[in-house]
Amino acid sequence: MIEKPSLVLALCLASLPIALAGCVTIAPYDREYLASPAMSAELEEGESEFQGHVFDSREGATGGHGSTGGGCGCN
Amino acid sequence: MARATTRTLCALGVLALLTATSPAAADEASGTWTGDVELRMNYYWETSTRVVAPEVRVRLHTPNGVQVDASYLLDAITSASIAAGVQEDIRFTEVRNQGALGVSTELDLGEAQLRLGTSGRISLEPDYLATGITAYGALSLNQRSTVLGASFTYIHDDVGAVVRGGAARVDDTGRDLSDRGRQGQLEGFSAGINVSQVLSPVATLVFGYQVLHNWGYLQNAYRRVPVSGSGLVPEIHPTQRTRNTLHGRLAYFIPETQTAVHLLYRAYIDDWEVGALTPEVRIYQMIGPSALIRLRYRYYDQVESFFAQPMFDGTERFLTADQKMSNFHSHLFGAQLRVGLDFLRRTPLSFLDRAWLDFSVNYWVQTSGFGNGILSQVGLRAPF
Numbered sequence: 428m429i430e431k432p433s434l435v436l437a438l439c440l441a442s443l444p445i446a447l448a449g450c451v452t453i454a455p456y457d458r459e460y461l462a463s464p465a466m467s468a469e470l471e472e473g474e475s476e477f478q479g480h481v482f483d484s485r486e487g488a489t490g491g492h493g494s495t496g497g498g499c500g501c502n
Numbered sequence: 503m504a505r506a507t508t509r510t511l512c513a514l515g516v517l518a519l520l521t522a523t524s525p526a527a528a529d530e531a532s533g534t535w536t537g538d539v540e541l542r543m544n545y546y547w548e549t550s551t552r553v554v555a556p557e558v559r560v561r562l563h564t565p566n567g568v569q570v571d572a573s574y575l576l577d578a579i580t581s582a583s584i585a586a587g588v589q590e591d592i593r594f595t596e597v598r599n600q601g602a603l604g605v606s607t608e609l610d611l612g613e614a615q616l617r618l619g620t621s622g623r624i625s626l627e628p629d630y631l632a633t634g635i636t637a638y639g640a641l642s643l644n645q646r647s648t649v650l651g652a653s654f655t656y657i658h659d660d661v662g663a664v665v666r667g668g669a670a671r672v673d674d675t676g677r678d679l680s681d682r683g684r685q686g687q688l689e690g691f692s693a694g695i696n697v698s699q700v701l702s703p704v705a706t707l708v709f710g711y712q713v714l715h716n717w718g719y720l721q722n723a724y725r726r727v728p729v730s731g732s733g734l735v736p737e738i739h740p741t742q743r744t745r746n747t748l749h750g751r752l753a754y755f756i757p758e759t760q761t762a763v764h765l766l767y768r769a770y771i772d773d774w775e776v777g778a779l780t781p782e783v784r785i786y787q788m789i790g791p792s793a794l795i796r797l798r799y800r801y802y803d804q805v806e807s808f809f810a811q812p813m814f815d816g817t818e819r820f821l822t823a824d825q826k827m828s829n830f831h832s833h834l835f836g837a838q839l840r841v842g843l844d845f846l847r848r849t850p851l852s853f854l855d856r857a858w859l860d861f862s863v864n865y866w867v868q869t870s871g872f873g874n875g876i877l878s879q880v881g882l883r884a885p886f
Contacts, residue, residue, distance in 0.1 A: 465787070
């Protein structure tokens with residue numbers, strides 16, 4: 428079971444990518460591999476929405492998958 | 503309830519009109535409408551609950567550069583649920599209808615592109631009406647290597663209660679007496695920011711932050727709490743809740759094996775002292791150009807709210823029987839097969855030759871009172 432102080436550390440670690448991302452530019456002709464279906468999160472939007480709904484109705488946490496905190500009587 | 507729905511629809515309509523009359527985008531010359539249709543069947547099973555939810559989603563790109571998204575979902579709960587507060591073995595079927603509509607357009611700013619959009623959602627079931635309206639924007643920079651996004655959502659829910667199970671309750675005139683009326687309303691807003699960054703020709707990173715504030719009726723209208731000396735009494739939750747979520751997704755492609763690895767992470771904390779960490783790994787393996795297998799593992803670990811406790815003696819300010827307020831963790835194991843239908847090219851079904859079919863099964867091991875579950879989905883996505 429996680430401890431609450433570790434959540435603060437986790438939040439800090441999770442924010443590190445903000446500093447790491449930088450402003451890299453990859454030209455469109457260099458994105459062949461990024462166009463693979465294996466790299467596309469957009470193709471999963473449909474299934475992710477219902478899964479997010481199930482997770483919201485069974486877990487105390489929310490967010491990160493487009494949910495907005497309301498939506499049905501299963502709270 | 504009706505006024506709120508009307509207000510939401512009017513606001514959405516005005517924003518849709520504003521967006522639809524915005525400057526044209528790149529594919530205006532072709533004069534053609536493009537898009538895709540997605541049909542999906544969702545199924546969820548656990549000891550006390552079975553949910554079947556068919557849905558259809560349509561995305562349209564108009565010749566003047568406007569994108570329209572519409573969806574409809576029918577959510578049929580076919581058995582009793584602990585979450586619904588049922589204290590005995592009552593079987594019932596409850597249907598929820600959900601519709602959503604969104605429009606967006608992209609403005610060309612020279613070396614950057616700005617996408618602006620809005621969407622609205624209505625969910626209706628016998629004892630609950632949920633509405634929400636969202637405005638969002640996304641600024642693409644560095645030849646779309648960097649995308650900065652922001653969104654704002656306002657929600658309004660009307661919470662009711664009905665008598666569930668058993669014979670229909672009607673009076674001498676045939677009037678339905680099962681409706682217990684409105685119990686309260688739930689309001690809320692969420693604001694989110696996110697950054698999407700292409701890190702290299704084989705790696706991408708998305709991360710973001712979301713804050714969600716709710717106020718109003720935050721307990722369940724049916725759940726009852728066992729209290730010493732008082733029997734079962736209705737839940738009492740705080741009337742406000744502020745929730746914070748950090749989330750990220752790192753994707754890496756290995757060209758030699760046509761394999762992709764996605765690492766997902768979410769850290770959550772709120773002012774009810776519920777905290778949770780959700781790491782997940784997904785592995786995608788291409789099998790030729792038209793088939794894909796995905797394996798996933800998701801772990802969820804949660805600490806309980808400040809008012810959760812196994813027994814109540816009646817002196818507590820807040821009372822809860824909500825499993826989601828307790829300490830628990832879960833493991834989700836899943837597999838998906840996604841197949842391109844290009845083999846239909848020379849058949850009477852050739853109109854589907856650019857479509858993809860997916861089938862997934864997820865097994866969910868939960869230490870909460872809900873027990874283990876199975877989540878399965880079948881989808882067909884066809885571009886046109």
